[in-house]
Amino acid sequence: MPMVVLQWLEGHHLLTVFLSLLCLNAVAVMSFLHFRGSYFLKGRLFPLLAIISAVYSTSINGHIGVYWAYPITTVLFFLLPMREALTSNVIFLLLMAGVAFITFPEANAWRISFSLILTCLFAMVFARLVGKIQRELVRLATTDPLTGCLNRSQLADLLNNQIQLRERYERVSSLVLIDLDFFKAINDQWGHLAGDKILKEMVARIRERLRETDQLFRIGGEEFMILLPETRLKDAEHLANQLLLTIRSKPFFSDILVTASFSVAEVCRGETWSVWLNRADQALYEAKTKGRNRVEIAPKSPSMAPMDSGHLPTPTTR
């Protein structure tokens, strides 16, 4: 904003307009982010105005305009997707080089162009590194390091998504809980490392049977959950029975026979994710108490309307 006043006082009215638009855009971005949580131009107006202002300022103010080119070339990589940032930077650097050769002695124009290219390259490498580290952090925070399954961090959100689909569009999904039987005894007999290997191999066997859209979570030491979107109870039960066979039919390395208990629960209208998961948990407990190595179906809670009851859904406002 001080620049707006300064340029106005110096009689650079067109530049004053560009800088004023930059300020207004900043206010719009902050307001949208504060009140709506997103900005419809997704950071695109700022680079455009900044590029125009810096190029025009260089052409009328000389080296004073050049000073702004360095932060702009850097910030483009943090505001725009990589391809757009690169394209905008190429256009920006070409414009700046053109203006520099018209405005400054040739030696200085070369210096400005090369230093801008170097700044752009460093900013690109830095932005890529930051992006890579960010992706890795997200991966570490959301997956289990031993098995590569999702951990509990996103469990509530992903179950809630399925509940929303159930409530709004009558889309039905199911979940399967899996708990290895007598895993403590396996650890005691064969050692913890063998236990770890069994967990990994079991996950590999489960994954072979899953669809791309299914999500496998490790929700406890030897307890896993599979979220099956668009899957009815009957189909989820069929899958659970197949997984039961997959685990128990072939011994794990060194001839270790392992069995697992399963429970299956289809989401009911009106229930929360924790009630849904709790029903599955109760059924898993049943499977354990009835002798393990079996699949137990979670009964629909009496207050919840089942999907196949023939009733029309009541629209909800959630």
Ligand SMILES: Nc1nc2c(ncn2[C@@H]2O[C@H](COP(=O)(O)OP(=O)(O)OP(=O)(O)O)[C@@H](O)[C@H]2O)c(=O)[nH]1
């Ligand atoms: N190797 C290994 N063992 C684990 C891991 N996480 C938990 N465990 C073990 O899993 C065992 C679970 O024991 P329990 O909860 O008694 O269950 P269980 O022996 O399978 O008995 P049931 O579930 O009743 O059939 C414990 O011994 C834990 O130490 C892990 O990451 N690796």
